[in-house]
Each structure stands twice: as C-alpha cells, then as structure tokens.
Amino acid sequence: ELPPKVKNILLLDxxxxxxxxxxYTDDWPTNTAKQAFExxxxxxxxxxxxxxxxxxxxxxxxxxxxKFVQDLHFFVTGGEEENELIxxxxxxxxxxxxxxxxxxxxxxxxxxxxxxxxxxxxxxxIDGGIVLETDANVIAAKAGINSADPNxxxxxxxxxxxxxxxxxxxxxxxxK
Amino acid sequence: MNDSIFEISAFVQGCRxxxxxxxFMGIEKGAVLQEARVFNDxxxxxxxxxxxxxxxxxxxxxGESFTKVEATEVFFSVTKLFQSxxxxxxxxxxxxxxxxxxxxxxxxIVTSSLMKDMNSKIDMYRANAIRVLCRIIDGTxxxxxxxxxxQAIVDKNxxxxxxxxxxxxxLLKTNPEIVKRWSNEVQEGIQSRSALVQFHAxxxxxxxxxxDRLAVSKLVVxxxxxxxxxPLAQCLLIRYTSQVIRDMSNHGQSGERxxxxxxxxxxxxxxxxxxxxxxxxxxxxxxxTSRELTPAITVLQLFLSSPRPVLRFAAVRTLxxxxxxxxxxxxxxxxxxxxxxxxxxxxxxxxxxxxxxxxSNILREEGGFEYKRAIVDSIVTIIRDIPDAKESGLLHxxxxxxxxEFTYLSTQILHFLGIEGPNTSDPSKYIRxxxxxxxxxxxxxxxxxxxxxxxxxxxVESLKPRITVLLKRCIYDSDDEVxxxxxxxxxxxxxxxxxxxxxxxxxxxxxxLEVPLDPSEEAFDINSVPKEVKSQPLAEKKAxxxxxxxxxxxxxxxxxxxxxxxxxxxxxxxxxxxxKLFKVDPSTGEAEDxxxxxxxxxxxxxxxxxxxxxxxxxxxxxxxxxxxxxxxxHVDEYGLxxxxxxxxxxxxxxxxxxxxxxxxxxxxxxxARSHTCLLSGVYIxxxxxxxxxxxxxxxxxEIAMKLAVRAEDVSVAEAIHDLVSSG
Numbered sequence: 001e002l003p004p005k006v007k008n009i010l011l012l013d014x015x016x017x018x019x020x021x022x023x024y025t026d027d028w029p030t031n032t033a034k035q036a037f038e039x040x041x042x043x044x045x046x047x048x049x050x051x052x053x054x055x056x057x058x059x060x061x062x063x064x065x066x067k068f069v070q071d072l073h074f075f076v077t078g079g080e081e082e083n084e085l086i087x088x089x090x091x092x093x094x095x096x097x098x099x100x101x102x103x104x105x106x107x108x109x110x111x112x113x114x115x116x117x118x119x120x121x122x123x124x125x126i127d128g129g130i131v132l133e134t135d136a137n138v139i140a141a142k143a144g145i146n147s148a149d150p151n152x153x154x155x156x157x158x159x160x161x162x163x164x165x166x167x168x169x170x171x172x173x174x175x176k
Numbered sequence: 177m178n179d180s181i182f183e184i185s186a187f188v189q190g191c192r193x194x195x196x197x198x199x200f201m202g203i204e205k206g207a208v209l210q211e212a213r214v215f216n217d218x219x220x221x222x223x224x225x226x227x228x229x230x231x232x233x234x235x236x237x238x239g240e241s242f243t244k245v246e247a248t249e250v251f252f253s254v255t256k257l258f259q260s261x262x263x264x265x266x267x268x269x270x271x272x273x274x275x276x277x278x279x280x281x282x283x284x285i286v287t288s289s290l291m292k293d294m295n296s297k298i299d300m301y302r303a304n305a306i307r308v309l310c311r312i313i314d315g316t317x318x319x320x321x322x323x324x325x326x327q328a329i330v331d332k333n334x335x336x337x338x339x340x341x342x343x344x345x346x347l348l349k350t351n352p353e354i355v356k357r358w359s360n361e362v363q364e365g366i367q368s369r370s371a372l373v374q375f376h377a378x379x380x381x382x383x384x385x386x387x388d389r390l391a392v393s394k395l396v397v398x399x400x401x402x403x404x405x406x407p408l409a410q411c412l413l414i415r416y417t418s419q420v421i422r423d424m425s426n427h428g429q430s431g432e433r434x435x436x437x438x439x440x441x442x443x444x445x446x447x448x449x450x451x452x453x454x455x456x457x458x459x460x461x462x463x464x465t466s467r468e469l470t471p472a473i474t475v476l477q478l479f480l481s482s483p484r485p486v487l488r489f490a491a492v493r494t495l496x497x498x499x500x501x502x503x504x505x506x507x508x509x510x511x512x513x514x515x516x517x518x519x520x521x522x523x524x525x526x527x528x529x530x531x532x533x534x535x536s537n538i539l540r541e542e543g544g545f546e547y548k549r550a551i552v553d554s555i556v557t558i559i560r561d562i563p564d565a566k567e568s569g570l571l572h573x574x575x576x577x578x579x580x581e582f583t584y585l586s587t588q589i590l591h592f593l594g595i596e597g598p599n600t601s602d603p604s605k606y607i608r609x610x611x612x613x614x615x616x617x618x619x620x621x622x623x624x625x626x627x628x629x630x631x632x633x634x635x636v637e638s639l640k641p642r643i644t645v646l647l648k649r650c651i652y653d654s655d656d657e658v659x660x661x662x663x664x665x666x667x668x669x670x671x672x673x674x675x676x677x678x679x680x681x682x683x684x685x686x687x688x689l690e691v692p693l694d695p696s697e698e699a700f701d702i703n704s705v706p707k708e709v710k711s712q713p714l715a716e717k718k719a720x721x722x723x724x725x726x727x728x729x730x731x732x733x734x735x736x737x738x739x740x741x742x743x744x745x746x747x748x749x750x751x752x753x754x755x756k757l758f759k760v761d762p763s764t765g766e767a768e769d770x771x772x773x774x775x776x777x778x779x780x781x782x783x784x785x786x787x788x789x790x791x792x793x794x795x796x797x798x799x800x801x802x803x804x805x806x807x808x809x810h811v812d813e814y815g816l817x818x819x820x821x822x823x824x825x826x827x828x829x830x831x832x833x834x835x836x837x838x839x840x841x842x843x844x845x846x847x848a849r850s851h852t853c854l855l856s857g858v859y860i861x862x863x864x865x866x867x868x869x870x871x872x873x874x875x876x877x878e879i880a881m882k883l884a885v886r887a888e889d890v891s892v893a894e895a896i897h898d899l900v901s902s903g
Contacts, residue, residue, distance in 0.1 A: 003345070003379040003412060020237055031239035056489045065486060083411060083456070084490040085449035112198050116230040119237075119271055127307060127342045130379070131408065133372065142300070142335070 004086045005129045007062065007077040009094065009122055013108045014071035016042030020115065022122045024129035041066075041075055054088045065091045070107035074098075089134045090125060096136030097121050101144055117143055200234050208232060209246060215253035222262035229254070229268040236275050251276050251285075258289040263300065266293075270304045274311055283312045294324050302328065303339040310343035315351050322354060329361040329377075334370035341365060341376035348383050356384050366399075371406035378412050393420050400438045407447035414442055414450070418457045425462055433461070436468060443475050451475055452490050459498055466509035469498070473509070477516045480523060492520065510543070511550045518554040521562070528558055528565045536572040545582050552576070552585055556592060567600055574609035586617065587624040594628035598635035607632065607639070611646050619655040626650055626658055630665035644669055786834025788860040793836045797854045801866055801886065809886035810893040814900060816879040822848050822871055825879040829869060830855065833896065849873050863892045 007027060011019040016039055028034045041064055048055055050068045057064055058080060065087045066075045076091040078084075101117045102110045111118055120143035125133055133139050208231045215225055232250065236242070242250070254276070257269050273286065293305035306328055309321060328340035341362065348355045362384065365377025378399070385391040396416050404410045417435045424434060442454035458464065458472040479491035495516055514535070521531045532555065539551045552573070559569035570593065577586045590610065597606045610632070613625035626647065633643030647669070650662035794800045819825040823844035830837055835857035844851045855867040865887040872880045883900060885893040 002415075003383075004408070018238065022237075031241075034239070053484055054486050056486045058493075083449055083453050084486050084493075085452050086408065086411065088486045089407075089449065109197065112200065115199075115234055116226060116268060119230075119233055120267060123271060123274075127339075128311075128346050130342050130345060130376075132338060132342060134408075 004082060004131060005078065006087070006090060006126050006131065007079065007129065008075075009090075009126065010038060010041070010073075010075040010077070011111065011118065012038060012042055012073045012075070014073070016046075016073075019072065019108060019111055020118050020122065022126070024126060041077075042073065045073070045075075054091055056084055056088070063087060067091060067095055069095070069099075072106060072108055072111060086131070090131060093134040093136050093139055094121065094125055097125070097139035097143065100136060100140035120144075200231065203231060203235065205235055205240055205242075205246075208235060209250065212250055212253055215256050220257060220260040220262075220265070222260055222265040225257060225260075226265050226268050229265075229272050233268075233272060233275060247276055248278075248282060251278050251282055255285050255289070258286070263298065266301065267304070270308050273308050278312055280314055283314075283317070287313070287317060291321060291324070294321065294328070299333045299336055302331070303333070303336045306336070306339045306343055310347055315354070318347065318351055318354055322357075326358055326361045329358060330364050334368070334373045337365060337368065337370070337373045338376050341373065341380050344380050345376070345383060348380070355380075359384055369405075371409065374405050375409040375412065378409050382412070382416055389420075389423050392416060393423075396420050396435070400435065407445070407450050410442065410445065410447070410450045411453040414439065414453045414457050418460065422462065433468070436461075440471055443471055448479075448487060452479070452487075452494075456494055459494055470509060470512065473498070473512050473516065477512075477519065480516065480519055488523070495520075510538075510547050514538075514547070514550045514554055518557055521554070521558050525562050528562050529568075532558060532565055532569060532572065536575070539572070539576050540579075545585070548580075548582065548585060552589065559596065566596065570596060570600065570606065574606055577613065578609065583618060583620050586613070586621045590621070590624040590628045594631035597628075598632055603632055603636050604639060604642075607642070607646075614646075614650055614653075614658075619658060622650075622653065622655065623657045623661055626661045626665065630661075630669065633665070633669050640669060784834075786832065789834040789857045789865070790859075791834065791836035792856060792858045792864075793838055794856045794866070795838075797838045797856065797866070800856065801868065804864075804866060804886040804888070806886065808888065808890045808893060809884060810890070810897050811882070811884040812897055812901075813880065813882045816881055818877045819873075819879050820877070821846070822851055822873045822879065825873075825881070826851060826853050826869075826871055829853070829881065829900070832899065833857070833867065835865070835867060859887065859889075859892045859895075861889070861892075863887055863889045865892055865896065867896065 005024070007025045008021065008023040010021045012021075013019055018035070018038060021034065021038065023034060028037050037060075041059060044057060044059060045055070045064075045066055050066050054065050054067050056066070061080045062077050063080055063082055063084055064075055064077045065084065066073065068074070074091060074095055076087050076094065078087045098111070098118065098121060099106050101121060102114060121139060124139045124142045125131070133142070208228065211228045212232065214221065214228060251273070254269055254272055257265060260266070278286075287309070290305045290309045293301040294309065296302055296305070306325065310318075310325075313321070325340050325343070328336050329344070331337045331340070344355050344358060344362070359381070362377050362381045365373050366381060368374050368377065378395075381395065382392065385395065396413065399413050400417065404413055417438060421433060421435055436458075439454050439458055442450050443458075445451055445454070455472040455475050458468060461468065473495070476491040476495055479487045480495075482488055482491075495513070498513060517531055517535065521528055535551050535555050535558075539548060539555075543551075555569050555572060558565050573589050573593065577589050580586045580589075590613065593606055593610060597603050600606075607629070610625050610628050614622050614629075617625070629643055629646055633640050633647070644666065647662050647666045651659055651666065653659050653662065816825050816829075819828075821844075823846070826842070826844050830842060830853065833855060835855035838854045838856055841851075841853045841855075850870070850872045853867075853869045853871065855869065857865050859865050865885065867886075868884040870882040870884075874880075881900075883897065885896045887893040887896070
C-alpha cells in the first residue's frame, strides 16, 4: 500500500506544445516518449470542454485529470488505480495557484513571461511524485516568495517585458 | 498625414503578429551558456542571474540535452551564486541544482553551502536545502546530516517538517536502515497539528513498518480511533486498513470482518475523495458480501448524478469492477446494480450499446423474478429514451421471451412489443418471435401473443395478409381465451362487419387500462407522469412507490358500460387469466350486480395556491400584454426582504405563483442587480393571467419588486396580489 503518486504534471499550449512539464517516474524515459505522450493526451482531450469543470480520461493504463483556460491546458497524471479525486485536488491546487501567481491573467504569454514562477509552483506541489501541498494559497505564497510586488513600477520588469507590456497596452487601446 | 497613418498601421500590424511572441523565441543553448558566465561575476546581479537560470531551466525542460562538460560547467558556476543573499535567487539555485542532477564528486562542492542553509534562520532555506540535499547525496553524506534531518522532522515550521518527511520517503528506497532510525521523530509527526505533516508522517511511518504486520495493525487501530486531520491522511488510513483486513483474513481470522465499520463510516465523510477511497476499498474486499457492498453502491450511485465529471467517472469505474463479479452476489443486490446501470444509461445515452449488451447478457443468466423484471424494465427504459437503441433492444427482448420462465414477464414484453414493434423500420422481423410463442407457451402467453400479432396486423397495412394467415391457425387453439381472441381479431382485421372497426373500438381493443388497485405510497400527481429516471434521494428510492417507468406506464382509456369494461379488461394479458368479469361479494363469494363497496387509502394531499394556476406559455409576451385591458389589471410594489441573490428571489416568486416564465426570463444573470421576469398562466375558471415582475436588489441585498398583473378578470389580478402580499 503506497501513498498517492503523481506521474507527471503538464502545461501545454493550445497546439499541444509543451510550456512546462515535470515527470516523476520512468514511464517515459526519453524526451521522445514524453512528447509522444503529450501529443496523445492533447489530441484525446482537445475536443472536450474542460473550462468550467475538471475533466478526466483514462489513457494507456493511466488516469489523467485536466482543465483548460484561455490557451493553456493543464494536466495531472496518475496510475490507473489512483484515486481520481486526489489527482483532481492536485490539479485544482495547481490551477488556482497559477491563477494567483499570474494575477488572474492565465494565458500562455503570461506563463512564459513568468516561467520561473511556474517552475517554482510545480516544485511546491509535488516532490518526487509525492503530494507536498494542495492548498493554492499556500502554494502561491511559497512560490511567489520571488515575485515582484504587484504594484511595482515598470522599471522592475526586464526591458523586454516592459516593451511587451507597452506594446500590449497600445495595441489594445488601438484595437478597441 | 498619410505617412503617419501608414506608420501607425504598420505598428498595429506588428502588434498583431506578436501573437506568437515568446520571451524564449530564438533561444539557443550556446548563447545561454555564454550568458551563464555572469554567475561568475564577483558582484552578482540577482535579477539577471535569475533570468539566466530561468532560461537554462526552460532549455532543460524542453528536452535540450547538455553534454557532461556543459552540465558540469553550469553546475560549478551556479554554486558561486550561494554568495548572494538574495532569497529569490537562492530559490532558483535550489531548482536548477535539482535539475542538473550533479554526480557525487560534484555534489561535494555544494554540500557545505546546503548544510549551512539547512540550519538557516530562514524557514524557506531550511526546507528547500533539505529537499535538495536529500535528492543529491549518497549514504555516507546522509549519515553526516542525519541528526539535522531528525531535528527537521520535528521542526515547528510545518513546511520544514514536511520537507524532511517527504525526503525520508524517497531515501527509504536507497537507505532504508538509516531512515528507519527516525521512527520516533516520525511518530511525533503523526501527532502534529498540521494536517499535511500528519499525512506525510503517516505515509513514512507506514512505509518504515510495512513488513511488520502487528505494527501496521497497531498504527491503524490507534488512528481509526484518533483524529485524522486531512482527507489525504484519511485516504492513507483507508488503504492501510484494507491491508490489515487482508492480512487478518489471510491468517485465518474468522467472524465479523474487522474494521468494516470504520470503512463504512468513511462513506459518510465530508470529503468526497475519502468517500471514494472507502467505496473502492469495500468493493475490493476479499469475498465481500452483498450486505457489505450495499452502502458503497448507494454512495456510488449518488456520485453518478454529480455535476462533477470526475466523480461520475470514478463511480462508473468502480461500479464496473463490481459488475465483473455479479454472478457471485445475491439477487436483491444485483437489482441495485441494475438500477444504477439504468441511471447510467440515462446520463450517458451514447454509451447505450455496451450497457444494453451487459443487460441482455445478465438477462440470459440465472436469476429470480424480481431481478429479471428489473433488467427488463431497464431495457424498456433505454428503448423508450434512446431511439437508436430501439431495434436492438426489442430484439434482445424477443430473444429473452424464447426462453423465459416467467409468464408475467413474457406477457408484459409481448404487450410492449405490440406497442413499439409496429413503429420500427422493419416490423416483420419480430413476427417470428411472437408467433412462436403461440405454439410453445402456456395459455396466458399464447393469448398475449395473439393480441400482439393482431396489433401488428392493424398498425402495419403490409403485414395484414400474413397476420391474417397466422391468426387463422390460432382459432383452433385448445384454450377458450386464445380461440376467442383469435376469432375476434380476425374478424376485425378482415373487416367482415361482425365487429365495429371504428376508432373507439380500436381503442378498447388495443388501448391499455390503468386501474391503480394497490394503494400507492405516493400522492397521486395530477400533472403528467414523467418518464425520465430522475436521480432520487435515498429515502425515496427505498419506498416502493415508484412512478411507473417500466411496462406499466399507461394511457387513459374511456369506459362506458359493463361490456366496455369487459372488453377492455380481457384485452389486458394480466387480467385475461382471471377469466370473466363479475362483481363479487367478498364475504359470501356470490356475484352481485351492484358490485361491492371497498375503501382505498389515499395519501393526504396538500393544495397550495399554485395549484389553482396552470402554467401556459405565450410565445409573444408583449403582444399578449398589450392585448389585455389595463383596467383589468393591478400594479403594486413589495419589499421582499434580504436574499442571497436576485436569482433566488425570482425563483421564489415564480414558484409561489405557479406560473410559466416566458422568453427565458426565469434565468437571472449572476451578479445582476435588476431583472424583469415575465410570467403567464391560466387561473382556475379558465382566466388568462399575465404577470410582469420587476426586481431590484440594493447594496444590502434587500430585494424590491414591482408586480404588474393583467387578467381577463380583475378579481383574479387582485387575488394574485393578495397571494404575494401574504406569501
């Protein structure tokens, strides 16, 4: 009898490309194997609407829970004997923590701009496959020890980030 | 002017094409490794270094491979960053060390820095340094830091404690003898007030002791009595309890299964993951009895109707496991499973094929009457609700009656075939099955088969000749009823004028009669009988008064005169077997012309104001409103008091009045502060009524409503207002 084990956490974009992924077992030993798995998972879940509720599928002796927001697809995988609700609570903790860390703007662009937070977030939820924390507030607090003050002026950001923000604001006001 | 417009539009185009912008666009390993030289700067720039680390992590995460030399170089540079006191940077350093997985000779370089961090005042350093160290060290180093780890397990800060415990779980695989020495500290962790620390401690302690049957048993005993602080820990406990139960039965302990009560009590836990874990554990018990299974099944059934897809999925998976050992369990319990399958079919209509196959398979197996009836009812429900399933479903039923030992079921199915069969694409394929019953079965079934054949003949013009031939063969049957029916139907079919063939007669012959002679436990519902299987709460399900969803669902039939009754009753297979209709005094057994009085208990019926109103929708509310006389209306304003949400207030008023919301106005957008609801209905006395209800919610959630009522009779409008002001 073992404690609940997570096999991987995946964050894919709306084309199925990897934004961030962490694997905790040797089920997919090479990067090719990992990519193949990600492609399969993405294709099998693409057409579902997992935006309001956590959804679940069984795939290749695994259970995968998932949720989508904007152009990001979140996945958490466990073995087929695993308790689906435990996996779901890990997913929800991850999802809500990312939402807190990205201050409500959860999309691929924001995730890439804050990839360090995403990596830290993964690190605070699972350690070697074992559930470390499921409370989103706690996860975000532990991962966000690094992040800039929400009211920080633009100068705190890197040059490229500042440019990106400016461009975005300008574009948005033009396109209104 | 034109130039600026051109510039602006080019800029906008540039912005739009940034859709594929990524901060890592064009990133290249060599360039990043060059950038990493900045780690060696005597004056470390924390922000810059953090960014470079992020890029390195990105590369590693994308599957970029680093040569041994490259990895070593990066690792060495990273270790220089321990000089910086920036906490953000330190976090990133911890992350990348774990990703680089340094070899044992490389590890030496960082050991002292990490050990220093393990004793740092900063909690985050302690916790993370432990996790990194335990990931990269070997046995010798481990013994050196052992005492720090033991201290960390009982650290006040739960994050530090969890870090040490989880690291212990990993280390147990490679260095079990060392980790086992930490039992006392881990035991303390189980008493921790922090829910997660308890969870981690429990996991570790169990792993340490798992080969000691007695120790695990003691652990389970103490915790099933004690306080478990998190759903995760409770799930662990359930798993360990199952293990103990298995061990005990393997060693020949008999009698009441130990710890079953604990598992069963977990079915009532407030966390769904615990309920699921317990239900699974129960279904996986060795030689589980139906009595033990029933509460688990009940709870899984409830999950089937949950709005959460994960719950439904989990319930289906677990129920599937059970159906694999159906043959081992008793009938009453099989019926519960069959009912669950039926609800499943309603929830997942696209899956009907596999569910139908399952049902027809178990129908063929051994089983008692109630059990088979439940299966047949389920198949019938599927046929009724899912048009695609009709043909295969009817065929399954036909195959069943070829071999059915229960007259009642055969006659019910034949009757049902008579209703549904003629509407299929190829009704003739059922004829063979029905006609065979005329030869092979007892009188009751033969009579039912004759009626069904006749029905086919009546409803399907093309089959008339063939049916006529078949019925002709039946007029020489040995049984009265069969002969009588065959003769009757033959005359009707051939149309030789000896029997009326108008619509009323057809209705008499082929319609069905519902005579509720048994006192029903449910109040008689005036509104039409719904045919969908709603998820019913436990109490309702246990009561026998189900709305007729199986073969008993009726149509109302007119009746006039004794002969009418006689014809009607004898066309129903169930009554055919009772013989001729007569009225008997039950005490003397003699027939009496006037019949005998009898009493039937009815449920108490509560009549509310809404019962005086019938919901009737109008398609164009505005037109209807304008067409009604304003003078025959009444307008007034009311304060409804504070409510949770506007939607709640609107629903309450709609339910109170019992009227039909029009044009989708019953849906209130969430967070709406005002809403207008349009209602229409017909009041007793055939009075048309229209209502315009304007709702407003202020900042203190007080609801005000302006109610405008128009009706064909002004007293009705006033009555509606009275209703609202008093309700």
